[in-house]
Amino acid sequence: MTITKNTDPSAPLLSVEDLNVRFPTEDGLVHAVRGVDYTLRSGEVLGIVGESGSGKSVTSLAVMGLLPASARVSGSVKYRGQELLGQGDRAMSRVRGKGVSMIFQDPMTSLDPVYRVGYQIEETLRVHDSKLSSKAAQARAADLLGMVGIPNAAERVRSYPHEFSGGMRQRVVIAIAMANQPDVIIADEPTTALDVTVQAQILEVLQTALSETGAAMVLITHDLGVVAGIADRVLVMYAGRPVEIGGVEDIYYQPRMPYTLGLLGSLPRLDSSTKQRLTPIKGSPPSVVNMPPGCPFAPRCPLHVAECDVAEPDLVEVGGGHTAACIRIDEVRKAGGEAAAVFDEAADDRLLGSEQPADLAAAAGTADAGAPGDPVGERTDPTPQAGTGSLLDATTTPSTTTDGDRR
Ligand SMILES: Nc1ncnc2c1ncn2[C@@H]1O[C@H](COP(=O)(O)OP(=O)(O)OP(=O)(O)O)[C@@H](O)[C@H]1O
Ligand code: SF4
Ligand SMILES: [Mg+2]
Numbered sequence: 001m002t003i004t005k006n007t008d009p010s011a012p013l014l015s016v017e018d019l020n021v022r023f024p025t026e027d028g029l030v031h032a033v034r035g036v037d038y039t040l041r042s043g044e045v046l047g048i049v050g051e052s053g054s055g056k057s058v059t060s061l062a063v064m065g066l067l068p069a070s071a072r073v074s075g076s077v078k079y080r081g082q083e084l085l086g087q088g089d090r091a092m093s094r095v096r097g098k099g100v101s102m103i104f105q106d107p108m109t110s111l112d113p114v115y116r117v118g119y120q121i122e123e124t125l126r127v128h129d130s131k132l133s134s135k136a137a138q139a140r141a142a143d144l145l146g147m148v149g150i151p152n153a154a155e156r157v158r159s160y161p162h163e164f165s166g167g168m169r170q171r172v173v174i175a176i177a178m179a180n181q182p183d184v185i186i187a188d189e190p191t192t193a194l195d196v197t198v199q200a201q202i203l204e205v206l207q208t209a210l211s212e213t214g215a216a217m218v219l220i221t222h223d224l225g226v227v228a229g230i231a232d233r234v235l236v237m238y239a240g241r242p243v244e245i246g247g248v249e250d251i252y253y254q255p256r257m258p259y260t261l262g263l264l265g266s267l268p269r270l271d272s273s274t275k276q277r278l279t280p281i282k283g284s285p286p287s288v289v290n291m292p293p294g295c296p297f298a299p300r301c302p303l304h305v306a307e308c309d310v311a312e313p314d315l316v317e318v319g320g321g322h323t324a325a326c327i328r329i330d331e332v333r334k335a336g337g338e339a340a341a342v343f344d345e346a347a348d349d350r351l352l353g354s355e356q357p358a359d360l361a362a363a364a365g366t367a368d369a370g371a372p373g374d375p376v377g378e379r380t381d382p383t384p385q386a387g388t389g390s391l392l393d394a395t396t397t398p399s400t401t402t403d404g405d406r407r
Pocket of ligand 3: 056
């Protein structure tokens with residue numbers, strides 16, 4: 001079967017539905033990806049953000065059909081309406097490179113050290129165009145190297161990967177990814193192995209790749225700062241699952257899931273008018289083996305209440321295609337995008353009516369928090385942070401519930 005002939009040009013470029021990936025291991029079944037849904041439209045850049053182990057790479061490897069044979073994959077991955085899950089390697093190789101191409105985190109895993117870089121680009125071109133003459137392939141390889149900013153490209157096509165710096169190797173990998181004018185480029189942490197100045201250059205090269213090819217892109221990173229300037233929409237993953245999806249402005253300025261707010265708080269921001277300390281998220285992500293019921297972020301969440309442990313929250317619409325998986329989105333809204341209002345050590349008792357999880361309480365140590373359920377008015381509250389007044393005003397003072405939680 002020829003996959004590319006069975007595609008529907010009017011269907012979304014890439015549509016992922018209820019994708020689940022499980023790996024049998026000695027410790028039990030690792031449920032690495034738990035119900036990922038997203039749609040990528042023409043020309044769009046979708047940023048996928050999350051901590052290490054949140055399932056970003058496994059999601060993308062599942063899309064490309066590159067998971068190890070032991071992986072149990074269910075759900076649906078459609079490229080232009082054509083189902084990719086369950087396709088054999090031969091059928092998938094028609095999609096890879098031309099339909100969807102991938103840039104991996106470490107360029108040395110993508111480049112073969114024993115072949116010249118020009119030859120490696122030419123090979124990629126010939127896989128999808130067997131009639132291409134070697135002269136034309138050589139010329140195109142040099143063009144591509146020039147496009148990604150390699151000086152003296154006509155000469156450098158004869159270099160081996162070890163003759164290039166890390167940043168230059170990543171440029172070569174991007175040239176290979178754009179060689180066949182793919183519809184979609186999936187870039188998995190393309191800048192993580194590089195120093196900060198080279199990171200900025202590589203992001204520019206990615207933008208060049210998009211404008212030259214007209215491709216849409218899935219940009220995977222653990223750094224919300226990286227997607228800020230380039231993504232149209234952002235999907236935040238936690239413990240194998242999307243926990244917030246929205247336009248880039250919504251995610252940065254009106255996050256509704258405490259985890260997203262926490263990620264923003266651990267990021268230095270040049271766009272803030274006030275001096276703010278960074279507020280890291282305490283603790284670490286849960287194991288994805290035999291997960292307990294309830295919200296997976298609960299052990300690290302200052303907004304946690306008993307109800308959070310009952311069932312894992314679904315993504316709910318918060319407006320304009322923006323969705324978040326949290327039962328306390330209203331409280332997050334009141335933070336006005338200020339992470340300190342939720343994650344600052346001084347914030348937890350005064351604002352949020354949270355029933356603090358044991359490990360967060362332990363981390364707070366001798367913090368001056370009163371007993372859960374103390375009315376806010378009886379505390380000596382710290383001075384409010386700029387921009388968080390709405391959290392403290394009378395209309396938002398939490399009410400005490402029968403179980404002692406303030407909501
Ligand atoms: N082949 C495998 N067998 C068992 N578990 C696996 C396998 N591959 C990945 N995992 C597990 O799946 C989970 C998700 O891994 P993944 O590589 O997708 O994380 P990630 O979000 O890309 O992290 P990073 O930012 O470190 O790249 C992790 O818990 C990982 O240990
Ligand atoms: S408030 Fe509850 S549901 Fe929302 S992120 Fe925190 S623990 Fe999860
Ligand atoms: Mg990864």
